[in-house]
Amino acid sequence: xxxxxxxxxxxxxxxxxxxxxxxxxxxxxxxxxxxxxxxxxxxxxxxxxxxxxxxxxxxxxxxxxxxxxxxxxxxxxxxxxxxxxxxxxxxxxxxxxxxxxxxxxxxxxxxxxxxxxxxxxxxxxxxxxxxxxxxxxxxxxxxxxxxxxxxxxxxxxxxxxxxxxxxxxxxxxxxxxxxxxxxxxxxxxxxxxxxxxxxxxxxxxxxxxxxxxxxxxxxxxxxxxxxxxxxxxxxxxxxxxxxxxxxxxxxxxxxxxxxxxxxxxxxxxxxxxxxxxxx
Amino acid sequence: xxxxxxxxxxxxxxxxxxxxxxxxxxxxxxxxxxxxxxxxxxxxxxxxxxxxxxxxxxxxxxxxxxxxxxxxxxxxxxxxxxxxxxxxxxxxxxxxxxxxxxxxxxxxxxxxxxxxxxxxxxxxxxxxxxxxxxxxxxxxxxxxxxxxxxxxxxxxxxxxxxxxxxxxxxxxxxxxxxxxxxxxxxxxxxxxxxxxxxxxxxxxxxxxxxxxxxxxxxxxxxxxxxxxxxxxxxxxxxxxxxxxxxxxxxxxxxxxxxxxxxxxxxxxxxxxxxxxxxxxxxxxxxxxxxxxxxxxxxxxxxxxxxxxxxxxxxxxxxxxxxxxxxxxxxxxxxxxxxxxxxxxxxxxxxxxxxxxxxxxxxxxxxxxxxxxxxxxxxxxxxxxxxx
Numbered sequence: 001x002x003x004x005x006x007x008x009x010x011x012x013x014x015x016x017x018x019x020x021x022x023x024x025x026x027x028x029x030x031x032x033x034x035x036x037x038x039x040x041x042x043x044x045x046x047x048x049x050x051x052x053x054x055x056x057x058x059x060x061x062x063x064x065x066x067x068x069x070x071x072x073x074x075x076x077x078x079x080x081x082x083x084x085x086x087x088x089x090x091x092x093x094x095x096x097x098x099x100x101x102x103x104x105x106x107x108x109x110x111x112x113x114x115x116x117x118x119x120x121x122x123x124x125x126x127x128x129x130x131x132x133x134x135x136x137x138x139x140x141x142x143x144x145x146x147x148x149x150x151x152x153x154x155x156x157x158x159x160x161x162x163x164x165x166x167x168x169x170x171x172x173x174x175x176x177x178x179x180x181x182x183x184x185x186x187x188x189x190x191x192x193x194x195x196x197x198x199x200x201x202x203x204x205x206x207x208x209x210x211x212x213x214x215x216x217x218x219x220x221x222x223x224x225x226x227x228x229x230x231x232x233x234x235x236x237x238x239x240x241x242x243x244x245x246x247x248x249x250x251x252x253x254x255x256x257x258x259x260x261x262x263x264x265x266x267x268x269x270x271x272x273x274x275x276x277x278x279x
Numbered sequence: 280x281x282x283x284x285x286x287x288x289x290x291x292x293x294x295x296x297x298x299x300x301x302x303x304x305x306x307x308x309x310x311x312x313x314x315x316x317x318x319x320x321x322x323x324x325x326x327x328x329x330x331x332x333x334x335x336x337x338x339x340x341x342x343x344x345x346x347x348x349x350x351x352x353x354x355x356x357x358x359x360x361x362x363x364x365x366x367x368x369x370x371x372x373x374x375x376x377x378x379x380x381x382x383x384x385x386x387x388x389x390x391x392x393x394x395x396x397x398x399x400x401x402x403x404x405x406x407x408x409x410x411x412x413x414x415x416x417x418x419x420x421x422x423x424x425x426x427x428x429x430x431x432x433x434x435x436x437x438x439x440x441x442x443x444x445x446x447x448x449x450x451x452x453x454x455x456x457x458x459x460x461x462x463x464x465x466x467x468x469x470x471x472x473x474x475x476x477x478x479x480x481x482x483x484x485x486x487x488x489x490x491x492x493x494x495x496x497x498x499x500x501x502x503x504x505x506x507x508x509x510x511x512x513x514x515x516x517x518x519x520x521x522x523x524x525x526x527x528x529x530x531x532x533x534x535x536x537x538x539x540x541x542x543x544x545x546x547x548x549x550x551x552x553x554x555x556x557x558x559x560x561x562x563x564x565x566x567x568x569x570x571x572x573x574x575x576x577x578x579x580x581x582x583x584x585x586x587x588x589x590x591x592x593x594x595x596x597x598x599x600x601x602x603x604x605x606x607x608x609x610x611x612x613x614x615x616x617x618x619x620x621x622x623x624x625x626x627x628x629x630x631x632x633x634x635x636x637x638x639x640x641x642x643x644x645x646x647x648x649x650x651x652x653x654x655x656x657x658x659x660x661x662x663x664x665x666x
Contacts, residue, residue, distance in 0.1 A: 100293065171332050172365035176426065177353045177382040186378075190369045 029254075035247035043243050057248035067249060069221045070229035075256065077139050077225060078207040081146035085203045086196060088147070089154030094184060096155070097162040098170065108156070115152035119145070123216045130217055137222045145213050150203040157202075161195035162188065197264040208257055226253045281342050281433040281466045282308045283329065288338035290324050290490075298324040299490045301338065309464045311457070313481035315471055317513070321490040322470045326438055329468065330357050342433070353382075357434040358427035362442055364419045366411040372422050373398075373407040379430045397429045400459065417448045424456070428463070435460070435467045441476060453480060474514050478502070486510050508660035511558050511653055517595060519653070520564075520627045523602065524557035531649055533557060534602040534625065538578040541650045547664055548654075555663060556655040561595065563651035564629035567644040576649045582627075584641045594633040596643075599624040 035043065036057050038050040045051065061067050096104055126145065127136070135141035165188060173183035189196070214228035224232075230249045233242040283306040290298035299321045306312045314322040327333040329340060331352035339346045347355055358379070366375050373394055380390045398404045401421045411419055420440060427435060437456070441449045457480055460467050471477055477484050478498045486493040486501065486509070494506040498514075505511035511519045525532045529545050540548070567579045580600075588595040602625045629645060637643060654663040 166363060166365065168361045168363045168365035169367065172359070172361055172426075173367075173378075174332065174352045175330055175357065175359045176379040177430070179351075179353060182382060187367055191367075 032247045032250050035243060036251045038244060040244055043241075057244040058252075060245055061248050061252065064245075066221050066224070066229055066232070067226075067252075070224050070226045071252070073139070073221075073223055074208060074225040074227075074253070077142050077146070077223070078204050080139070081143045081150065081207040082200050082204045084143070085147045085150045085154050086200050089151055089158050089199065090189070090192070090196065092151075092155050093158035093162050094188065096159050098167070108159075111152035111155050114148065115156075119149060119212055123212065127216055136217060137219045137224075139223050141217050142207075142210075142213055142223055142225070145217070146203075146207040146210065150206050154199045154203055157199045158192065158195055161192055165191050201261055201264050204260055205257060208253075282306065282344075283434065283466065283468075284341040284344075285325075286339045286341060288325075288328065288340060289336050290321070290328060290333065291336040297490055299328070302492055304485060304492060304495055306466060306468065309466055311460050311467045311469065311480060311482045313469045313471065313477045313484040314487060315474060315477040315484055315513075316487035318472055320487040322472075322487050323438055324490075325487070326359075326436055326468060326470050329434070330359050330436055331355050355434075356430070356432050357436055358430055358432035359436040359438065360420075360423045360427050360440045362439040364411075364423040364443075366419055366422055366426075368411050371408050371410055372403060372414070375411065375422055376403075376407075376425045376429055378426065383430070393429055397425045400428070401425045401455075416444050417452065420444060420448075420452060421455075424459070428459070428465075431463075432465065435463075435465045437467070437469045439471055439473075440469075441471075442473070449476075456480065474516065478514065486513060488513075504662070504665075505558075505653065506662050506665055508556055508558065508655040508662075511655070511662075515560060517561050517628045517630070519558045519560050522557045522559070522600075522625060522627075523657075524555050524652075524654070525552060526555055526654070527552040531557065531652070533578075534600050535580045535647075536578060538649060539576050540652075541576050544650070544652075544654075544664075554657050556657055556660070558653040558655060559647055559651060561628045561630040563647060564627070564631075565646045566631055566635065567646040574648075577646055578649070579644055579646050581642055582645050584637060584639050584643060587637055587639050589633060592633060593630050594635070594637060596629045596631060596637060597626065598629070599626055 031048070034048060034050055037053045037055075038045070039052060039054045039056055042051060092107075095101075096107060122145075130136040130141050135144070169187050169191070170183050173187045174180070178186065208225075209227065210225070211227040211231075214225040215231060218224040218228060226249065230246055230253075233245050233249065285302050285304050287301040287303055288299060289301050292298055302325070314325060316322050324333060328335050331347070331350060335348050339348055341347070342355070367378065370378065376397060377390050377394050380393065385393075394407070395404070398407055401424055403418070403421055403425055406414065406418060406422075411422065414422065420443075423440070440456070441452050444452060453476060456469075469476075469480060481498060483495060483497055484501055485495045488509050494501055494510045496504075501510060501514055505514065508521070512521065522533050522535075526540070526548060528550055529540055530537055531540050582596075582598040582600065584596055584598055586597040588597070631637075655661065656663060
């Protein structure tokens with residue numbers, strides 16, 4: 001790899017490829033940002049850069065009744081789902097990796113099949129059940145399905161990572177006087193931090209971006225998250241498309257996720273386990 | 280301080296294999312006890328059972344007279360050094376060493392004091408703020424020892440602690456471990472597959488094979504009086520030579536020839552003709568000296584030197600002897616995994632003083648004394664003397 005990078009032609013090739021991919025990925029984002037700064041009249045002017053920058057859409061967003069509430073719902077639901085999913089997945093993954101119990105494979109296969117299950121197939125029944133037991137249009141009503149669908153992924157990622165942590169470390173901690181939980185808490189969890197944060201990001205993004213559950217299982221501002229709320233935006237008059245507001249909302253809703261990723265990314269330090277045992 | 284008793288301890292793994300057969304032995308207080316054996320012989324299993332990381336299927340382990348079968352590892356007050364060292368990579372050396380005290384909720388000033396003392400004993404004072412990743416193999420090894428010793432454990436367990444070090448460091452650490460053990464007087468159980476470590480370190484050695492203890496004794500006892508063919512072949516480097524032999528009326532016939540057994544040996548042998556495996560240590564084969572008279576029990580023979588290894592003080596001479604009793608060879612290979620060469624010859628090795636210039640291809644006259652022979656049963660490999 002080092003030799004590849006040194007050769008100038010290769011370098012140009014890699015640089016160009018990266019650039020193309022970045023541009024390809026960013027164009028829609030830049031387009032949305034650009035739209036959000038356009039005035040209502042300029043929305044269809046086919047220009048990439050707005051002729052006049054206006055904060056009109058953002059102002060409308062803040063004064064809008066439902067958007068701040070939806071943002072709060074989104075943040076709360078996504079954070080709680082992530083927290084619970086990660087904590088549960090950590091225990092489950094640790095047990096799967098370190099303990100011998102019947103049905104271990106079954107748990108893993110079951111988790112995998114849940115991950116492959118199409119969410120749309122359970123929306124109808126879930127809607128009815130939630131209405132009956134009173135979970136419809138509540139935070140918990142969204143947190144539960146988010147956890148269900150992110151746990152398998154979290155368990156698989158974390159168990160793959162726990163498997164890499166030498167078993168001798170747990171044993172050493174036990175002999176040093178730790179209870180099984182202390183060994184987990186002081187030795188395994190700190191070492192697994194990179195994997196935990198990676199998994200947390202994935203879970204958070206899933207919960208944050210979900211539209212399907214959010215539209216089907218909510219009906220009011222009680223629990224409606226941003227993706228669902230955006231769908232219910234109306235223009236200032238019935239003849240106007242709310243494109244500007246939607247663009248502004250999309251920009252606002254992207255910011256937390258960028259912050260979360262930047263924050264967690266700094267914690268994902270590779271090679272943390274170097275020197276644990278003889279390599 | 281602790282005295283450890285294994286009372287018919289058995290380990291059966293979930294898949295049905297038996298890791299350890301009914302094992303009985305006692306480790307005295309303050310003793311340096313070595314478990315040695317080839318890989319997969321159950322020595323690490325035995326250690327893990329003692330420290331509580333593996334369940335005991337049957338029997339009891341008693342420490343100071345109290346059974347510890349159901350005591351959690353954290354409450355056994357035993358410390359262990361792992362083959363991989365198992366240092367916590369996210370903690371500094373200081374935190375690593377202090378970890379057992381932190382778990383025991385030791386007051387801060389005492390922790391500091393003891394970390395300082397332990398670091399001094401193991402010469403780690405300079406390294407306390409480093410992470411294990413930045414340490415050399417020998418330093419990691421010392422950190423692992425420090426972490427084990429800081430708790431002042433009743434029992435100190437070492438699982439092949441030196442196998443990841445280079446030869447020079449291994450020698451140094453061997454001395455170090457012995458010094459620390461003597462100084463602190465802790466009952467120590469040391470697992471190794473390296474016979475040099477076993478012979479030099481231990482007060483007593485237990486030789487294990489396939490989950491069974493073969494023999495327990497001081498290094499000298501095991502070397503001079505091996506109870507069976509496995510122990511005889513396992514200890515000593517190069518290993519003991521084995522030959523098929525027939526005993527008849529006070530005489531022994533080896534593939535080399537027939538000669539007399541000393542009276543002392545004849546006492547415990549019946550006069551009935553039997554087949555045995557004869558063992559002779561490489562150092563017991565000498566160069567025949569021309570000016571010395573040969574006694575009845577000595578046997579002279581000529582050998583063609585195949586290969587010579589010069590070790591400085593000693594010279595190892597490899598040669599082969601013809602062998603026609605193929606039946607016995609079969610028995611020999613089954614017990615010992617010794618492979619005769621294609622033409623039915625048996626490989627032998629002699630260790631002599633290196634003063635003599637001997638080269639491969641040379642024909643030399645060698646001498647062996649039947650008093651130095653170890654005789655083993657062909658069926659079960661047990662030393663005929665102790666049968």
